[in-house]
Amino acid sequence: MSRSSRPRSPWQKSRALSLALAFGACGGEPPPPAAACPEAPAAEEVAAESALPSPPDYDAIPEGPFGDAVRRGERIFRDTQTYAADYVGTAHNCDNCHLDGGRRPSSAPMWAAWGMYPDYRKKNDRINSMEDRLRGCFVYSMNASASKAGVAPPPGDPVLQDLQAYMRWMAAEVPVGHELPGRGYPALDRPEPAPSASAGALVYEAKCALCHGDDGQGGALKGGEMLFPPLWGENAYNWGAGMHRLNTAAGFIQANMPLGKGGSLSDREAWDVAAYINSQERPQDPRQEGTVADADVAFHDHDCMYGDSPADGGATLGVGTGQSAE
Ligand code: HEC
Ligand code: HEC
Known part of the structure; x- marks a missing residue:
């Protein structure tokens, strides 16, 4: 794909520069991993x-x-x-x-x-x-x-x-009230058998950890600017966010991740890694008033892992970071 010669905003330019710096200017020493320098x-x-x-x-x-x-x-x-x-x-x-x-x-x-x-x-x-x-x-x-x-x-x-x-x-040129192609994140058919967080862990390690970190906490440049956003933990999106739904995350990931290589994962890999990310703790659902079980019934009638008990016997998902298990 040829690079566009259209003008880019100063923000796009500074972002590209930050990415290049983070990876030793893409081609500097030591050479970055193949996946490391792309730009969408x-x-x-x-x-x-x-x-x-x-x-x-x-x-x-x-x-x-x-x-x-x-x-x-x-x-x-x-x-x-x-x-x-x-x-x-x-x-x-x-x-x-x-x-x-x-x-x-x-x-x-x-x-x-x-x-x-x-x-x-x-x-x-x-x-x-x-x-x-x-x-x-x-x-x-x-x-x-x-x-x-x-x-x-x-x-x-x-x-x-x-x-x-x-x-x-x-949106000046865009017709109002029409669902346009490219809106939202793509919808992927849910795979059979169901998405597997443990299979997703392997995808994560191979294709995501490089940028988002082994512990999902993302990565910052020396100066402190967060370049690779955290995917779970206390600085991540909370349990009420659209991205905690497996279908939403799978669609986003398949189309856009790994960064610069959108479309390279199979649908199965995207669902599995979405399940892995979304079976990790993150900040509490701000709508929760009673227990996780109450909020599960009230707000989580969709494709997500909120309220599930992990196979390893860990705490119920949804308790939140910084909160003690109830
Ligand atoms: C952690 C990821 C994340 C971040 C950060 C985020 N969003 Fe979103 N946003 C989503 C998701 C998920 C959806 C729902 C997309 C879907 O289901 O099609 C969404 C939807 C939207 C929509 C509606 C899109 C539509 O077609 O109806 C708007 C507008 C929007 N976001 C604006 C923002 C703005 C402004 C910010 C920053 C203040 C922001 N978002 C930050 C994940 C995010
Ligand atoms: C080359 C570095 C890189 C790799 C590899 C990569 N990502 Fe990302 N990812 C990013 C960056 C950078 C963003 C933010 C996008 C932006 O600001 O342009 C992002 C955004 C995201 C987001 C939305 C933001 C958030 O915090 O929730 C999710 C989810 C995500 N990546 C998942 C993945 C998954 C899953 C993989 C592996 C299949 C992966 N990424 C591989 C760099 C990467």
Whole structure:
């Protein structure tokens, strides 16, 4: 696949540089493992190959107040750790799960989401505005209850305003109210026999640990910037996040991981490794009021391992990190 000659945002450039530095500039000494230097193809490359809508070039961001808001929104999206620090309780940025600044098809891109709200969500059984949806990713995927503010940005907050300006700009050419190809994460058929966390452990060790760490805690550059997000443990997405569902994680992983080699895992491997990651402890489901068993009944009627008892006799899954077993 040829590299795009389209202009890239300064954030994409600095990210590529960080990755290169982390791996001794890809080709330096000692040579990095083969998997270590890739960069996911840019959204417009994927779009060009598949006739999907292509988000606009960054140099098309207009001057003036709207353009300023779009630029701030992009900054928040790509470096949430810095620009919405008060509301982030994990080691994540939005674009860790919505790749390429929320532009990449099959990684729940923002241009495909924009025209689909307000919409009903089973998760909270009501119509959700885009603000509600964004706040949801703060509460669960970014575990806002462990952040400095202890909550998601309140409705009307400039963080939510700027993120929406960025999305609005990105979706300018996209028809509203139509489910677009590339929206969300791909749906994979559930394999028979059922996904196996123990088989997934082997996939993890061979294909993921290099970047996400043997213990799933991710990895930082010397300066402290988190380059490889944690997949479990106290800095990871919590038990209420979409990514804890095996089907969601399997779809994301198959399409996007290992980074730069999306599509290389078999569906089976993706399901197994999704089961492995999601059978590890992580921060508690913020909706839990009584026991894990209560929350399991109330909120986890989907494909996940919440409330399961691990085969090795360990604590029930869902207890959370930093909480004592009940
Ligand atoms: C070459 C390094 C690399 C490898 C190998 C890799 N990842 Fe990732 N992974 C990343 C990076 C970097 C991100 C964040 C994406 C971004 O910001 O562009 C990420 C994001 C993720 C996410 C979403 C973010 C989160 O914290 O939940 C999951 C899940 C994930 N990877 C799982 C896997 C699995 C499973 C494998 C093995 C099959 C794997 N990754 C292999 C680098 C890697
Ligand atoms: C740990 C991974 C993760 C992180 C970090 C994350 N999200 Fe999400 N996001 C998801 C998942 C999973 C979904 C549901 C995708 C699906 O099921 O199709 C989602 C869905 C969304 C949607 C709706 C997409 C659609 O098509 O309806 C929006 C909008 C969104 N996220 C915005 C954000 C923003 C903004 C941030 C940063 C504040 C963020 N997300 C951080 C995982 C994450």
